[in-house]
Amino acid sequence: MHFERCRTLIQSRKATVGVIGLGYVGLPLAIAALRSGFSVVGYDINTAHLERLASGHSTIGRVAGSEVQTYTGNGALTLTGEAADLAVCDAILICVPTPLNKHHEPDLSYVIKSGEMIAGILRQGQLIVLESTTYPTTTTGLLKPILEKTGLSQGEDFFLAFSPEREDPGNKEFETSTIPKIVGGDGPMSTELAVDLYGAIVNKVVPVSSCEVAEASKLMENIFRSVNIALVNELKIIYGEMGIDIWEVIEAAKTKPFGFMPFYPGPGLGGHCIPIDPFYLTWKAREYDISTRFIELAGEINTRAPYHVVEKLVSALSMRRQKAISGARILLFGLAYKKDVEDVRESPAFKLIELLESHGATVDFHDPFVPVIPPTREHAALAGRESVALDDDMLGSYDAGLICTDHTSVDYAAIVKAMALVVDTRNATKAVGDRSNVVLA
Numbered sequence: 001m002h003f004e005r006c007r008t009l010i011q012s013r014k015a016t017v018g019v020i021g022l023g024y025v026g027l028p029l030a031i032a033a034l035r036s037g038f039s040v041v042g043y044d045i046n047t048a049h050l051e052r053l054a055s056g057h058s059t060i061g062r063v064a065g066s067e068v069q070t071y072t073g074n075g076a077l078t079l080t081g082e083a084a085d086l087a088v089c090d091a092i093l094i095c096v097p098t099p100l101n102k103h104h105e106p107d108l109s110y111v112i113k114s115g116e117m118i119a120g121i122l123r124q125g126q127l128i129v130l131e132s133t134t135y136p137t138t139t140t141g142l143l144k145p146i147l148e149k150t151g152l153s154q155g156e157d158f159f160l161a162f163s164p165e166r167e168d169p170g171n172k173e174f175e176t177s178t179i180p181k182i183v184g185g186d187g188p189m190s191t192e193l194a195v196d197l198y199g200a201i202v203n204k205v206v207p208v209s210s211c212e213v214a215e216a217s218k219l220m221e222n223i224f225r226s227v228n229i230a231l232v233n234e235l236k237i238i239y240g241e242m243g244i245d246i247w248e249v250i251e252a253a254k255t256k257p258f259g260f261m262p263f264y265p266g267p268g269l270g271g272h273c274i275p276i277d278p279f280y281l282t283w284k285a286r287e288y289d290i291s292t293r294f295i296e297l298a299g300e301i302n303t304r305a306p307y308h309v310v311e312k313l314v315s316a317l318s319m320r321r322q323k324a325i326s327g328a329r330i331l332l333f334g335l336a337y338k339k340d341v342e343d344v345r346e347s348p349a350f351k352l353i354e355l356l357e358s359h360g361a362t363v364d365f366h367d368p369f370v371p372v373i374p375p376t377r378e379h380a381a382l383a384g385r386e387s388v389a390l391d392d393d394m395l396g397s398y399d400a401g402l403i404c405t406d407h408t409s410v411d412y413a414a415i416v417k418a419m420a421l422v423v424d425t426r427n428a429t430k431a432v433g434d435r436s437n438v439v440l441a
Contacts, residue, residue: 016089022043023060025165028060031068031071043081053072110132125158131163135284164214164217229274236265267306268352271338306348324360330400331402333365368407422437
């Protein structure tokens with residue numbers, strides 16, 4: 001009876017969908033559900049964020065603030081920081097952070113708190129879906145027991161599934177509704193309900209046999225990227241010592257129409273997924289007495305990338321400008337973790353700034369997408385610093401420029417022309433004619 005009631009509400013678009021966490025995953029998902037005809041209750045603990053959204057200001061580039069305001073205005077979207085408001089929801093989607101703690105172990109506190117909050121309003125006929133990236137068995141081994149402490153049973157009273165987020169900020173070719181959605185439920189009825197819900201929101205749903213398969217698939221996607229990025233980061237160093245341009249090598253290799261996929265080196269990993277997710281499997285594998293050597297080696301190489309960049313910059317200052325890093329003025333271009341987005345989560349730029357300043361340098365930054373460094377857990381001391389405006393005289397006053405993120409709107413030719421030394425970690429200056437003052441790192 002509870003299954004059929006929930007299914008009927010979903011299929012008729014009369015279900016109310018709750019989204020816990022209105023960040024880079026939750027907000028676009030909430031908008032996609034609204035566009036599909038569902039009413040949505042959006043929950044977030046950040047009241048300032050809720051107020052900005054309600055007033056029509058979105059800090060997430062993929063979502064227009066005006067669209068949020070339209071849905072709040074017509075009553076389709078309720079923005080709240082009160083858990084009790086989720087009680088009306090027929091489906092609740094959990095889109096909260098799953099970071100690592102300082103020991104590189106999973107921090108599932110946000111998932112646990114979300115589960116406890118849902119348990120307080122859980123009723124018969126609800127579908128609960130976890131979207132936050134995590135290790136296999138989190139949904140059934142951690143979240144399910146929290147919910148079943150209410151006395152309600154999964155598969156009979158309520159229904160539980162996992163569907164990993166696949167957001168890619170800044171990618172204009174895809175949005176939430178056009179990215180295939182993997183769905184794995186705790187039993188066939190839970191899978192069926194989750195497939196019905198996501199089938200109404202996105203173009204394609206990929207059902208799998210269990211929550212664990214869905215959880216593992218997300219980790220595989222990001223481990224694949226982490227390992228291959230580590231490979232090119234290592235090859236960059238080797239080829240660099242041989243006088244070979246890694247970027248030209250990649251361009252040549254990717255002309256092969258089969259058996260090769262290009263990955264690119266950089267100053268370190270950023271974003272919520274690649275720097276974090278592989279370590280969730282590493283941690284879980286220890287329970288089975290298995291060492292994940294490949295994953296850990298990739299992590300070591302990628303973690304070392306900012307140190308390599310700083311070494312190249314220190315060497316270039318000394319050899320090309322007879323200047324010590326201590327006392328040098330450095331201008332860093334790009335604070336976001338990838339081009340053309342405002343997302344600074346896990347950005348390697350923070351590590352670069354801290355490393356350079358630990359060597360005695362003074363570091364400013366320019367980023368058209370990040371006017372002010374926001375508060376972060378790991379780099380709290382940098383919060384509040386402002387992006388500097390660019391002009392030729394100002395550029396010439398710095399001892400070196402460091403390109404960390406290759407935003408499209410930045411004039412790299414003008415930067416190279418105005419500065420005596422530019423260290424480029426993204427090959428952003430490839431189209432500049434005279435690159436005699438550029439060092440690739």
